Amino acid sequence: MKMSDYWTTMASLVGMLAFCQTILQLVFPPELRLAFLHVLTRLRHVFSSHIYFDITEIDGVNTNELYNAVQLYLSSSVTVNGAVSSSNNTRLSLSRVPNSSSVTFGLSNNDRITDVFNGVTVLWEHVVVQRQVQSFSWRPMPEEKRGFTLQINKRDKNLVLDSYLDYIVGKSEEIRRRNEERLLYTNSRGVSLDARSHPWDSVRFKHPSTFDTLAMDPERKKRIMEDLREFASGQGFYQKTGRAWKRGYLLYGPPGTGKSSLIAAMANYLGYDIYDLELTEVQNNSELRKLLMKTSSKSIIVIEDIDCSISLTKRGKNKKRNGSYEYDPGLTNGSGLDEPGSSVTLSGLLNFTDGLWSCCGSEKIFVFTTNHIEKLDSALLRSGRMDMHIHMGFCKFPALKILLKNYLRLEEDEIDGVVLEEMEECVEEAEITPADVSEVLIRSRSDAEKAVRELVCVLKERVVKRKKSVGLKKKKEEGEEEEEEEEAEAEEEQEKRALDSPNRNREVFGFQDEEEEEDEKEK
Numbered sequence: 107m108k109m110s111d112y113w114t115t116m117a118s119l120v121g122m123l124a125f126c127q128t129i130l131q132l133v134f135p136p137e138l139r140l141a142f143l144h145v146l147t148r149l150r151h152v153f154s155s156h157i158y159f160d161i162t163e164i165d166g167v168n169t170n171e172l173y174n175a176v177q178l179y180l181s182s183s184v185t186v187n188g189a190v191s192s193s194n195n196t197r198l199s200l201s202r203v204p205n206s207s208s209v210t211f212g213l214s215n216n217d218r219i220t221d222v223f224n225g226v227t228v229l230w231e232h233v234v235v236q237r238q239v240q241s242f243s244w245r246p247m248p249e250e251k252r253g254f255t256l257q258i259n260k261r262d263k264n265l266v267l268d269s270y271l272d273y274i275v276g277k278s279e280e281i282r283r284r285n286e287e288r289l290l291y292t293n294s295r296g297v298s299l300d301a302r303s304h305p306w307d308s309v310r311f312k313h314p315s316t317f318d319t320l321a322m323d324p325e326r327k328k329r330i331m332e333d334l335r336e337f338a339s340g341q342g343f344y345q346k347t348g349r350a351w352k353r354g355y356l357l358y359g360p361p362g363t364g365k366s367s368l369i370a371a372m373a374n375y376l377g378y379d380i381y382d383l384e385l386t387e388v389q390n391n392s393e394l395r396k397l398l399m400k401t402s403s404k405s406i407i408v409i410e411d412i413d414c415s416i417s418l419t420k421r422g423k424n425k426k427r428n429g430s431y432e433y434d435p436g437l438t439n440g441s442g443l444d445e446p447g448s449s450v451t452l453s454g455l456l457n458f459t460d461g462l463w464s465c466c467g468s469e470k471i472f473v474f475t476t477n478h479i480e481k482l483d484s485a486l487l488r489s490g491r492m493d494m495h496i497h498m499g500f501c502k503f504p505a506l507k508i509l510l511k512n513y514l515r516l517e518e519d520e521i522d523g524v525v526l527e528e529m530e531e532c533v534e535e536a537e538i539t540p541a542d543v544s545e546v547l548i549r550s551r552s553d554a555e556k557a558v559r560e561l562v563c564v565l566k567e568r569v570v571k572r573k574k575s576v577g578l579k580k581k582k583e584e585g586e587e588e589e590e591e592e593e594a595e596a597e598e599e600q601e602k603r604a605l606d607s608p609n610r611n612r613e614v615f616g617f618q619d620e621e622e623e624e625d626e627k628e629k
């Protein structure tokens with residue numbers, strides 16, 4: 107074909123296209139035009155040899171976990187060893203989450219990338235469209251609708267559905283674990299009804315606490331780790347037995363004994379995110395449920411100091427007429443307490459951990475902490491609700507040795523035998539928390555010998571103090587007992603005298619002389 111013919115054909119094609127467009131605009135009003143284009147797209151899909159899967163960011167009310175997984179997976183495939191691969195993508199979106207050390211690459215709006223899985227080539231497109239303005243809506247929707255479209259050959263459909271998506275989810279988990287990127291979520295007052303908005307604010311979570319650094323009895327530590335391991339790998343067991351794949355731990359003990367440190371160690375051990383639920387910021391049960399719905403799998407949901415957040419102090423104390431339990435009045439702003447449905451109730455909380463809603467998602471761990479287990483309602487403590495009760499107590503010798511190793515890098519055999527014995531003798535009697543021990547060790551951590559000496563001094567001082575206070579208490583109790591005995595004796599004496607007196611019958615049986623009665627009447 108000659109060059110002039112080529113240009114003539116092109117010009118006529120362009121002319122025809124322009125003509126069609128004009129006709130389209132003339133014949134179809136704007137609202138019909140959209141529908142027409144929609145039908146055209148449909149027709150194209152029917153006759154196409156490809157099949158398309160849409161993975162939208164929002165799935166009903168929830169954030170679609172698959173969307174996040176695909177995003178992470180693709181972000182890793184556009185980078186090779188930290189450098190952007192030489193794919194066709196000339197435009198990539200860059201993002202960095204607050205407190206994160208790494209930058210994440212992603213597909214720009216409406217950009218495409220190919221991927222190969224088991225010899226099959228697939229095409230991903232990141233689709234971002236503006237949502238049509240709604241004149242009225244019960245629920246405010248986000249302005250943009252985002253999603254990924256997966257295009258595959260129709261003949262490869264089964265292969266992709268059977269294993270490719272599972273592969274992506276697994277891979278994205280692996281990427282996150284490898285990056286050691288855990289998230290710490292917290293809730294703030296007032297949960298938005300917006301489907302896209304996340305009621306949880308998140309930050310990168312990098313807590314250095316691990317089971318190695320945790321000072322507690324090694325045997326108990328081992329048991330907890332085994333329990334966690336069994337839980338994390340127990341999908342089959344939970345499915346077989348018909349149990350929801352979740353587990354509850356109640357950590358209790360005095361302040362500074364490592365409850366929060368244990369939670370961080372659990373998260374680091376399993377590679378789970380943490381949802382730190384601030385119960386005093388939750389206004390009612392439905393808000394609590396919404397928060398739960400928006401938690402992801404493989405996460406630890408924590409309610410710290412549960413006895414302070416909600417009044418669970420034995421049934422009946424704060425019980426309202428409808429049988430609910432309200433916030434401790436001292437902790438709320440005082441408003442709305444009497445309005446029905448305006449507070450988190452005990453049953454709401456129990457539903458949160460136990461009810462049907464608690465099973466949305468899977469692989470979830472609930473952890474409650476308290477300094478006063480005796481204050482909690484027995485409903486929360488009954489077996490099956492919190493699967494494991496873990497007492498975090500004062501420092502004992504095995505825990506002390508772990509702290510010495512952590513802070514001073516001192517192994518047991520590097521410490522003078524006499525000093526070690528002294529510590530072993532008095533550490534339990536001293537009733538010292540691991541937090542207090544760490545304080546002493548941190549003070550002189552540059553000089554290990556000095557730090558150990560100081561620690562022994564502190565332990566001994568505490569033992570003396572404790573003995574003194576115990577002695578005083580005993581004396582006080584003895585004094586009180588003596589007083590009580592004296593009082594009882596005096597009473598006995600009085601009663602005896604009364605019984606021996608001539609008026610005994612009158613006092614005891616209430617007899618009265620008729621004369622006296624008349625006297626009184628006159629009076």
Ligand SMILES: Nc1ncnc2c1ncn2[C@@H]1O[C@H](COP(=O)(O)OP(=O)(O)OP(=O)(O)O)[C@@H](O)[C@H]1O
Pocket residue numbers: 319320321322359360361362363364365366367368477498540541542544
């Ligand atoms: N068992 C422990 N092992 C290692 N470090 C500990 C332990 N207990 C306490 N610590 C140290 O003391 C500090 C406070 O501990 P943590 O916050 O875990 O105590 P807690 O029991 O949660 O206290 P609270 O009841 O006040 O919340 C931690 O930063 C940690 O360094």
Ligand SMILES: [Mg+2]
Pocket residue numbers: 365366367410475
């Ligand atoms: Mg704590």
